[in-house]
Amino acid sequence: MSEDSAARASLRTAAILTVFTLVFTTLMAATYRATKPAIEASAEAEKMKLVGEVLPDALYDNAPLADWVDLAPCAELGLAAQDDPVRLLRARKAGAPAALVFEAVAPDGYGGRIRLILAVGADDRLLGVRVIGHKETPGLGDYIDPKKDRNKAAPWIRQFDAKGFGEVPAAEWTVKKDGGRFDARAGATISARAVTNATRRALQFAVDQRDKLYALPAQSKLEKEGQ
Amino acid sequence: MNFRDIARNGIWKQNTSLVQLLGLCPLLAVSTSFVNGVSLAVATIFVMALSSGTVASVRSFIPHEIRIPVFILIIAALVTVVDLAMNAWLHELYLVLGIFIPLIVVNCIVLARVEAFAAKNTPLAAAWDGAMMGVGMAVAIAVLGGLRELIGTGTLFSGIEMVIPGTRALQVLPADYPGFLVAILPPGAFLVLGFLIAGRNWLDARAEQRARLAAPARTAA
Numbered sequence: 001m002s003e004d005s006a007a008r009a010s011l012r013t014a015a016i017l018t019v020f021t022l023v024f025t026t027l028m029a030a031t032y033r034a035t036k037p038a039i040e041a042s043a044e045a046e047k048m049k050l051v052g053e054v055l056p057d058a059l060y061d062n063a064p065l066a067d068w069v070d071l072a073p074c075a076e077l078g079l080a081a082q083d084d085p086v087r088l089l090r091a092r093k094a095g096a097p098a099a100l101v102f103e104a105v106a107p108d109g110y111g112g113r114i115r116l117i118l119a120v121g122a123d124d125r126l127l128g129v130r131v132i133g134h135k136e137t138p139g140l141g142d143y144i145d146p147k148k149d150r151n152k153a154a155p156w157i158r159q160f161d162a163k164g165f166g167e168v169p170a171a172e173w174t175v176k177k178d179g180g181r182f183d184a185r186a187g188a189t190i191s192a193r194a195v196t197n198a199t200r201r202a203l204q205f206a207v208d209q210r211d212k213l214y215a216l217p218a219q220s221k222l223e224k225e226g227q
Numbered sequence: 228m229n230f231r232d233i234a235r236n237g238i239w240k241q242n243t244s245l246v247q248l249l250g251l252c253p254l255l256a257v258s259t260s261f262v263n264g265v266s267l268a269v270a271t272i273f274v275m276a277l278s279s280g281t282v283a284s285v286r287s288f289i290p291h292e293i294r295i296p297v298f299i300l301i302i303a304a305l306v307t308v309v310d311l312a313m314n315a316w317l318h319e320l321y322l323v324l325g326i327f328i329p330l331i332v333v334n335c336i337v338l339a340r341v342e343a344f345a346a347k348n349t350p351l352a353a354a355w356d357g358a359m360m361g362v363g364m365a366v367a368i369a370v371l372g373g374l375r376e377l378i379g380t381g382t383l384f385s386g387i388e389m390v391i392p393g394t395r396a397l398q399v400l401p402a403d404y405p406g407f408l409v410a411i412l413p414p415g416a417f418l419v420l421g422f423l424i425a426g427r428n429w430l431d432a433r434a435e436q437r438a439r440l441a442a443p444a445r446t447a448a
Contacts, residue, residue, distance in 0.1 A: 024304035035315035042318040
């Protein structure tokens with residue numbers, strides 16, 4: 001008899017837990033469905049805002065978010081083989097190449113990886129670089145992000161604007177402490193060095209692969225050389 | 228227990244951050260600045276009031292043996308709903324608070340209040356208790372974040388332009404203040420929290436001593 005009631009009690013408990021799970025899963029699923037379009041729209045706007053940080057609106061008239069090429073992870077972009085592919089966006093004006101926008105990583109920051117977004121114009125000059133993710137020391141190395149840079153008039157990262165290998169040869173594209181041309185704040189050279197070197201590698205990649213990158217069909221994938 | 232007692236309990240007597248020392252992980256991680264700390268606290272107040280209220284309304288249907296899984300289910304579902312809804316309709320605010328909201332699920336003060344209070348009280352009292360526990364945390368994290376920011380960088384309210392556009396951070400100490408890095412780094416969080424707990428205990432002890440001194444005097448008179 002007691003065994004029977006124990007079995008009944010556990011069945012009842014299981015049923016109640018199931019009902020709770022169903023009700024709250026339904027609640028979550030309904031919210032997910034109701035919010036999905038709005039979330040996607042804001043994610044898209046967010047991404048375009050990020051692109052707009054490095055790519056002036058006047059330079060293009062296509063939809064770069066739809067004109068993408070996925071790049072296999074490679075050392076030039078600071079990525080290891082197991083990383084996700086990088087989505088490169090292409091901006092065009094009246095069909096002619098205008099700029100390449102892509103993410104790169106500085107793997108050797110003081111606090112690990114520093115994620116960058118770069119726009120390289122069709123003239124092989126950088127249009128702009130921004131830090132989109134980092135773990136550098138707050139108040140010390142985080143001036144690489146213009147939002148944290150105390151020098152609001154001329155943020156550190158802006159010295160890359162409109163620079164190409166014509167202005168600064170690749171051999172001198174590093175911080176002054178390493179014999180290069182770019183400034184770094186005293187006491188926090190590692191973050192600046194990492195960003196500067198990553199920018200050089202990424203720019204070199206964009207210059208070397210420029211014609212191929214613009215020519216690839218939209219929404220395709222660029223495999224690694226020799227694969 | 229009336230509403231005033233609940234508020235006193237949440238904000239001072241049973242303050243989650245300074246007395247119960249619960250939910251220290253988000254408290255210490257996020258209190259690098261005043262705005263960050265208060266933002267997390269606002270999200271926590273909201274989730275605690277909501278989950279305590281919900282649990283209290285369905286408390287008679289929850290068998291004692293499986294209450295913990297059900298509580299966790301309810302809290303996690305509500306946090307997910309809040310997270311999605313904020314992402315969709317309050318996107319600007321979500322960009323600031325977004326990273327903190329999933330942290331609330333693992334904040335044990337939510338589960339602790341649901342278990343200790345909401346499961347035994349009416350929905351209104353439970354929601355009030357959740358909100359007041361959150362306010363207690365908000366006060367602690369505001370002081371903690373404000374002090375760490377002030378000592379660490381010499382500013383107050385940095386990052387407020389992301390929450391209220393058009394405003395800007397306050398430079399409290401002179402602009403050439405070199406900053407005191409340890410206050411921003413994790414050890415600074417423990418140090419400042421230690422001083423806050425000590426300060427709170429001192430205030431309590433002083434109040435108790437005064438009450439003891441005052442009590443016999445009153446009976447004599």
